[in-house]
Amino acid sequence: MTTQQLVAEIQRKKSFLCIGLDVDLDKIPPHLLDTEDPIFEFNKAIIDATHDLAVAYKPNSAFYEAYGVKGWIALEKTIDYLNKNYPEQFTIADAKRGDIGNTSTRYAKAFLEDMNFDSITVAPYMGKDSVEPFLAFQGKHTIVLALTSNEGAFDFQTKEVEGKELYKQVLETSKNWKNSENLMYVVGATKADFFAEVRSIVPDSFLLVPGVGAQGGSLADVCRYGMNDQVGLLVNSARGIIYASRKEDFAEQARAEALKLQQEMASYLG
DSSP: OOHHHHHHHHHHHTOOEEEEEOOOTTTSOGGGGGSSOHHHHHHHHHHHHHTTTOSEEEEBTHHHHTTHHHHHHHHHHHHHHHHHHOTTSEEEEEEEEOOSHHHHHHHHIIIIIISOOSEEEEOOTTOHHHHHHHHTSTTOEEEEEEEOSSTTHHHHTTOEETTEEHHHHHHHHHTTSTTGGGEEEEEOGGGGGGHHHHHHHOTTSOEEEOOBSTTOBOHHHHHHHHOBTTBOEEEEEOHHHHTSOSSTTHHHHHHHHHHHHHHHHHHHHO
């Protein structure tokens, strides 16, 4: 999916909602545990109930890897289902990979080519040669961790190095990497005070914004400081939507929570 196609979907749906498919078998409705593939059945129901309200879905690979081969199969089935039934959705492999040269190329091949995700999250700590292999995949997007939503983000990301915060150096340096026009950045909703600084460095890039909802981030603040003339935001919510109910009405309740966010987003889009 191109950036222009993503923007068109945002305008069509009046939404920049990304739904995180972080599936924990201890939290899904118990009746699904009797099915052949509980993770996929849960995801399928959530997707079918919310696809008209969301523009993106983001499975976190750790929640699938934790269940071994069965979890990996469920992830493959989920992305195949999205690509075949809802190809307008922007798909994000939340894998947070990042390693040197050939290793990164293999990570990228696994998620961007073999499973055909539109994008993948990447940790930039090892620098250019750990990220550029992801950017080499034509028509795909690489989402670099810039300023994350967790408390420990302050341990390193906001520390000054030669008079400039590290997250700012990540943003500025990454703009010089090959195929950097395909970069997006993770900026946490709980760091709303920093959005103006982020936008001063990457005014045109899309930002993937976790932390709205269960982590306490404010959608209003994210939009006020982070939105650009092409919207430029994908705001993620996972627990607040997918675990709205553990009963047989879980998909309907997930839709209700997604609708609340979509309607608020529509009000900011005008």
